[in-house]
Amino acid sequence: MSISGLDRCKKGLMSFEAVFSLAVLLIFVSSLALIANVKPIDTTVYEYQLLNDILEVAEKNGGIERLSSYGDVTVLDEMQSLASEHGYCLNLEITENIDINPLKDLIESLEGGEFIADNSEVWQNVSSSGRSLIPQDHITIYSDPPDSCIERSNKVSTTRTIPTYLGQVFVLKAEMWKQ
């Protein structure tokens, strides 16, 4: 083969390599575009409805009344198990203006944990189930989701105001996200 022939051959190989690399790059980019283009179904509206269902059902079957009037915090567990059954994590926060009587009821109904009362009537409890009760000018009950729940950014949340027989007002904040 002459020298010019070798040169041509080299050039040919180089252009082949270039075209081949371009093809591979193009396929790679297109595949990425294809993967990025696959969007899951938007379920936000349904998730709001489901969260609303949990609160609505707890209200209608007397659960919220048990919680607000008798301090029965097992209602929160029931709500969380409902969410978990549907594949969601639920975070609940209930705030009430302080009144020592419902507070006592609430504390009595809590299982486990250690209650500390200091002179300024600040009660504190961190129970084994992860709930904490820190009433200062108000009581706040946190009912955290199970440890298996990983925090996610796309949450749905709602707030409800629940009047009690004692003339107080509970503010129930609920946050829900996919497990």
Place this chain on the structure above:
Amino acid sequence: METKNTTQQKHKGQIMFDLATAVVAIALILYFGLYIITEINNTNERTLEEQILFNRVVSAADYLVKTGAVETQQRFGKTAIYHHKIIESEVYAKETELETKLKLDLIFEICDSVSDCSEKDGCLCVNRIVLLGDEVKNLQVCGK
């Protein structure tokens, strides 16, 4: 003279090989390009169809839970609606009406929990939490 011709033929051959390789590569690029575009289109179409189906099933379930199959009571000449408190017979009675309106094949099931509901092949299902009497139940609405 003959050697020159052979060299020229060799060069021609190399050029032809080059050209053929380039054509094959271009054809491959075009084929994969078109394939990817078609795939993207198909995926978009499927996602859109699934979203439409999902939205319809969700709206059917919401209708049943909010107004369609719930307990009502006449109070002071007006109708009080107890949403989420469903009547079982009313749920199944609405099936045909909703199927016609939403142009879907619908299956309703009321079960104790999500895991208690039977599996429906090829259906897209949504679950709603409802009350049947005082009992918490799961209303599963599936459509295809």
